[in-house]
Each structure stands twice: as C-alpha cells, then as structure tokens.
Amino acid sequence: MKGRVKRKAGLAAAEVLAARAAVDQRCALCERPLGARVEWHHLVPKSEGGRVTAPVHPICHRTIHATLPNAELARAYADPADLRAHPDILRFLRWIAGKDPDFHAPVRRAR
Secondary structure: HHHHHHHHHHHHHHHHHHHHHHHHOOOOOOOOOOOOOEEEEEEOHHOOOOOOEEEEEEEHHHHHHHHHHHHHHHOOOHHHHHHHHOHHHHHHHHOOOOOOOOOOOOOOOOO
C-alpha cells in the first residue's frame, strides 16, 4: 500500500507542474521555449498509472526515456526538478542550453 500512496502524491504534484509548463510554453525538462514540434511526456509513465502530461522538446523526451526506465521515472522522478538533478540529464541540459528550440540530434541509450 505504501507504493500506492507515494504514487498518488506524485500524480498530484505532476498535475500542478504540467499545468504551469503548459501556460509558460516552455519545455518541462530543459525550460527552453518550445519550438514547432512538441511532444507530451507522461510525468508518471502510463504503464505506472500516470495520466498527466507535460510539453517537452522531442530531443528532451527521447533523452528522458533513453536515460531512465519507466519504473524508476515513476518511483523517483515524477517531478521535473528531480529529473533535472539526475547526473546524466544534467549533463544533457548543459549541452542543450544554447541550442535552438527546434534543434534535433540522435539520442542513444547510455551503456
């Protein structure tokens, strides 16, 4: 039961964060302005019961899923601020910071 309670708390927090990101028209991960293409990331993955989405750049979305499995996203990273603190995501954010909102590059899984 403990996992369910924690997941529900994460779902409530995710709703607030998603609403704020949608109004600001900024990427929920990198916080740069959104470009022409926008994808919607489930803050808690659908496979883990999540329904709330947040707008992200395609490259940011692919980086999230290439870096972390869904179970870990649901358990520890429902809040984008926590996700930004992950060492691999932080390195990506430093790299992407100066790029154009419509910038695209291949994303590979870490080994």
